[in-house]
Amino acid sequence: MDVTPRYLGAGSFLSRRDPRVLLIVPVLFVVAVAGISDLRGMLVCVAVAIVYYRAAGIPWREVRANWIFMLTFTTIIVLVNSIFTAGDSADAHGGVGETLFTLPLTGTVITMPILSYSATVFLRYVSLAMVSFPVAFNVAPSDLGTAVARLGVSQRLAYGVDLTFRFLPSTVASLSETIDAQRTRGYEHSRSRNPIKRLRSMRPVVIPLTVNALLDAEDTANAMDLRGFGGRHRTWMRELIFDRTDYLVLLGFVVLAALMVAAKIAGLTGGVWTP
Amino acid sequence: MTAPPTTEPLVELRDVTVQYASTQQTVLDGVSLAVRPGELALVTGPSGCGKSTLLRVVNGLIPHSYRAGVTGEVLVGGKPAAGQTIRQISAVVGTLLQDPQRQIVGTTVRTEIAFGPENLALPRDEIRHRIDEVAGRVGITHLLDRATSQLSGGELQMVAFAGVLAMRPSLVVVDEPLANLDPSASLRLLRELRRFVDEGGAAIVVEHRVEEILEFAPSHVLLLAGGRPVYHGDVPGFLRVAPVGQVKLPFGTLVERAAELPEAPDRPARERGAVRLAYEKAALGYPGRTVLSGLDLGFGSTERVAVLGPNGAGKSTLLRAAMRLVEPSKGRVLVDGAPVAERSIISLATTFGYVFQNPGQSLFSGTVRDELAFGPRNLKWPKDEIEAASQEALRAVLLDQEPGILDRPPRTLSFGQQRRLTVALALAMRPKTLILDEPTAGQDLHTTSAFMDHVLDTTESVYFITHDVDLALTAADRIVVIDGGRVAADGSPAEIAHRTDLWDRLRETSLVRAVRAELPPKGALPHPFALARHLQSESSRSEISERTPPT
Numbered sequence: 001m002d003v004t005p006r007y008l009g010a011g012s013f014l015s016r017r018d019p020r021v022l023l024i025v026p027v028l029f030v031v032a033v034a035g036i037s038d039l040r041g042m043l044v045c046v047a048v049a050i051v052y053y054r055a056a057g058i059p060w061r062e063v064r065a066n067w068i069f070m071l072t073f074t075t076i077i078v079l080v081n082s083i084f085t086a087g088d089s090a091d092a093h094g095g096v097g098e099t100l101f102t103l104p105l106t107g108t109v110i111t112m113p114i115l116s117y118s119a120t121v122f123l124r125y126v127s128l129a130m131v132s133f134p135v136a137f138n139v140a141p142s143d144l145g146t147a148v149a150r151l152g153v154s155q156r157l158a159y160g161v162d163l164t165f166r167f168l169p170s171t172v173a174s175l176s177e178t179i180d181a182q183r184t185r186g187y188e189h190s191r192s193r194n195p196i197k198r199l200r201s202m203r204p205v206v207i208p209l210t211v212n213a214l215l216d217a218e219d220t221a222n223a224m225d226l227r228g229f230g231g232r233h234r235t236w237m238r239e240l241i242f243d244r245t246d247y248l249v250l251l252g253f254v255v256l257a258a259l260m261v262a263a264k265i266a267g268l269t270g271g272v273w274t275p
Numbered sequence: 276m277t278a279p280p281t282t283e284p285l286v287e288l289r290d291v292t293v294q295y296a297s298t299q300q301t302v303l304d305g306v307s308l309a310v311r312p313g314e315l316a317l318v319t320g321p322s323g324c325g326k327s328t329l330l331r332v333v334n335g336l337i338p339h340s341y342r343a344g345v346t347g348e349v350l351v352g353g354k355p356a357a358g359q360t361i362r363q364i365s366a367v368v369g370t371l372l373q374d375p376q377r378q379i380v381g382t383t384v385r386t387e388i389a390f391g392p393e394n395l396a397l398p399r400d401e402i403r404h405r406i407d408e409v410a411g412r413v414g415i416t417h418l419l420d421r422a423t424s425q426l427s428g429g430e431l432q433m434v435a436f437a438g439v440l441a442m443r444p445s446l447v448v449v450d451e452p453l454a455n456l457d458p459s460a461s462l463r464l465l466r467e468l469r470r471f472v473d474e475g476g477a478a479i480v481v482e483h484r485v486e487e488i489l490e491f492a493p494s495h496v497l498l499l500a501g502g503r504p505v506y507h508g509d510v511p512g513f514l515r516v517a518p519v520g521q522v523k524l525p526f527g528t529l530v531e532r533a534a535e536l537p538e539a540p541d542r543p544a545r546e547r548g549a550v551r552l553a554y555e556k557a558a559l560g561y562p563g564r565t566v567l568s569g570l571d572l573g574f575g576s577t578e579r580v581a582v583l584g585p586n587g588a589g590k591s592t593l594l595r596a597a598m599r600l601v602e603p604s605k606g607r608v609l610v611d612g613a614p615v616a617e618r619s620i621i622s623l624a625t626t627f628g629y630v631f632q633n634p635g636q637s638l639f640s641g642t643v644r645d646e647l648a649f650g651p652r653n654l655k656w657p658k659d660e661i662e663a664a665s666q667e668a669l670r671a672v673l674l675d676q677e678p679g680i681l682d683r684p685p686r687t688l689s690f691g692q693q694r695r696l697t698v699a700l701a702l703a704m705r706p707k708t709l710i711l712d713e714p715t716a717g718q719d720l721h722t723t724s725a726f727m728d729h730v731l732d733t734t735e736s737v738y739f740i741t742h743d744v745d746l747a748l749t750a751a752d753r754i755v756v757i758d759g760g761r762v763a764a765d766g767s768p769a770e771i772a773h774r775t776d777l778w779d780r781l782r783e784t785s786l787v788r789a790v791r792a793e794l795p796p797k798g799a800l801p802h803p804f805a806l807a808r809h810l811q812s813e814s815s816r817s818e819i820s821e822r823t824p825p826t
Contacts, residue, residue: 141382141383141422142381142382142383142385142386159380162380162381162382162386163380165382166379166380166381166382166423166424169424170376170424174636177631177633177636178636180595180600180631181629181631181636181637182637183598183600183620184598184600184620184624184627184628184629184631184701185624185637185649185650185653185700185701185704186620186621186624186649186650186652186653186654186704187649187653188621188653203639204639204649205639207639208635208636208637208638208639211635211638211686212633212635212636215635216377219372219374219377219378220377220378220380222336222340222372223370223372223377223378223380224380224390225336225339225340225361225362225365226334226335226336226361226365226369226370227365227390227391227394227438227439227442228361228362228365228366228391228394228395228442229390229394230362230394231362231394231395231396233396234393234394234396235392235393235396235397235398235399235402236393237386237389237392237393237399237402237403239399
């Protein structure tokens with residue numbers, strides 16, 4: 001399994017941006033969509049997210065599997081949410097409507113406000129994924145630590161981000177090797193439905209993997225100390241400078257977040273919209 | 276040897292003793308060493324002699340990172356090391372660890388080389404200049420934008436060295452450069468290290484494989500045993516006193532000191548027997564990548580086979596197919612005449628005991644008893660049988676004499692014992708054949724010999740993967756050489772030693788040259804110690820006959 005971080009959007013509008021822009025935009029977008037219960041308001045944000053995602057230039061075939069996983073997971077979450085709690089949630093957001101139909105088995109009453117609210121939640125997750133994918137695929141792995149450090153995070157934490165990407169492939173290789181070593185002794189992953197049994201059955205793989213990772217980490221920490229890491233001053237070779245376009249992109253999302261928060265406070269997007 | 280140096284030492288140890296706080300064990304005792312610019316010092320000795328501790332003293336990890344009591348004087352750059360931080364010491368002493376995989380922290384080669392200079396807070400232009408300079412120097416400019424996760428072991432070693440050089444240290448310490456599984460890459464590294472020394476730098480190499488290091492003309496050798504200095508002086512003097520059965524010496528030295536050699540184990544060559552593992556027109560590999568193709572090969576049920584080849588050639592891939600850890604994409608793999616695809620991995624475990632290189636990948640239980648029982652329990656054996664099989668397995672690897680071994684946590688055993696325990700884990704499932712993946716990597720000669728002596732007769736047959744040419748010649752009845760995605764050679768050790776075309780890609784040792792020069796290309800090889808004794812007595816006889824006037 002190849003888990004090497006993938007840099008897919010080379011040359012696109014977003015890949016030419018300062019990586020800090022790509023880290024800040026999802027935060028601003030969360031602020032924008034967090035309080036929206038009105039489907040129309042959410043559709044405005046989705047339109048912005050689509051434009052942003054298109055600017056990332058991520059080839060569809062490369063991320064098809066990621067999107068299928070994301071959409072499946074989101075659909076399940078939203079459906080379960082609708083079946084068990086959607087009525088309460090929609091009611092809480094002021095949506096009351098006539099019964100369209102009743103779900104068999106659970107007896108959940110489905111109304112137009114519930115459908116509208118579920119669509120809003122679904123689109124919230126999908127649009128968040130759209131603005132977050134560029135963080136994974138448009139920031140060069142070697143830039144991520146620098147970008148995090150230049151956002152004011154301590155250099156140890158920022159370098160931790162770099163190390164995560166550095167050691168992900170070797171940890172996965174070690175996992176595969178450990179599984180093979182245990183399979184030769186008859187290890188098979190439990191197919192039991194009991195989660196505790198399943199967890200216990202993973203011990204032969206999880207324990208060696210964790211112990212080896214800790215031992216390796218000691219060597220890596222020594223290697224970093226021996227190359228002078230941890231001093232007060234450090235140069236990050238990658239120079240990051242916001243240009244005018246970076247500022248404009250950020251300004252656009254600041255405005256979007258401000259408008260959506262203002263709309264929520266003004267009571268324009270806080271309630272469920274019933275067509 | 277170089278002329279007596281007049282400059283001040285870059286690193287000096289005066290009567291240094293080290294005791295770790297955690298174990299209260301004295302691991303270095305009265306050691307002195309001085310290394311000046313232009314000197315390459317070799318520190319050697321058997322496993323556990325204190326080599327790694329000495330290295331930690333030099334680079335400041337002791338006492339700054341490891342809690343240990345240090346007496347005597349340690350001077351780095353002429354100043355006491357105890358009064359300097361690791362960061363300050365790192366400006367003088369660069370360190371290359373044994374496993375470059377753990378040393379490299381950058382996601383790309385460029386960011387990896389930049390790491391040290393960035394920590395020194397150098398200006399960006401200076402960092403870029405140093406990256407280009409060291410990359411050009413060690414020949415890795417073409418790798419600068421590659422992800423470090425995609426590099427081979429040899430490339431990683433050169434990148435790690437470039438990362439150290441970018442900090443412009445005066446002295447570089449290198450921990451067991453030959454423990455890396457790519458011998459040709461390790462030798463490339465040593466050539467670069469020699470150049471660094473010739474251009475005014477200095478180096479300390481810690482290594483027990485002395486033969487290879489001697490090619491790089493060390494200025495002086497420090498031999499340690501049990502933490503104490505046994506010898507410190509020039510190479511000829513070292514070769515006269517080095518423990519012949521403990522560190523790997525040139526074969527010529529073994530001949531000269533034949534009288535001191537320990538008894539060699541008597542290991543008569545075995546017949547091949549019926550075919551246990553067969554490959555029929557097989558291709559092996561991983562999704563999207565064929566590693567080996569056109570394999571037509573059989574391994575006998577009673578022979579000892581070494582699988583030799585350069586790093587990444589596919590040695591492990593070949594033998595993993597026996598356990599279905601790799602499936603053939605073409606052709607067939609047969610075990611005892613039946614397609615392996617018809618067997619489950621668990622049923623194959625009673626035919627093959629597969630031992631991985633790193634013991635840490637197998638050990639997870641709280642006690643040795645539970646660890647041994649894991650495999651047999653998966654085979655659904657009754658409790659009594661599990662107990663008996665565990666005892667047999669421990670006896671076979673001579674671990675049964677360890678007091679309270681069954682109740683000890685496996686991780687508290689020494690590394691050598693852990694290695695033997697992993698063999699016992701395989702033996703506990705009563706396999707007919709043992710498969711060992713790099714069984715002795717990084718081990719000294721004594722440990723290697725003792726380990727192989729234990730395991731070679733525990734099952735009907737043993738197939739082992741190694742990059743150690745001398746081990747293959749010494750321990751196997753037959754050698755299969757894998758290279759270029761195919762079987763490059765298959766024959767007895769004598770035949771393989773005489774195949775001169777193979778030795779461009781493999782490491783030709785002094786033993787290989789001696790076998791080629793002194794023995795016919797067929798028949799069984801004597802143990803190197805027996806061969807050395809034989810050659811020594813031949814040479815004595817010829818000397819006597821030269822001195823005796825003809826009648």
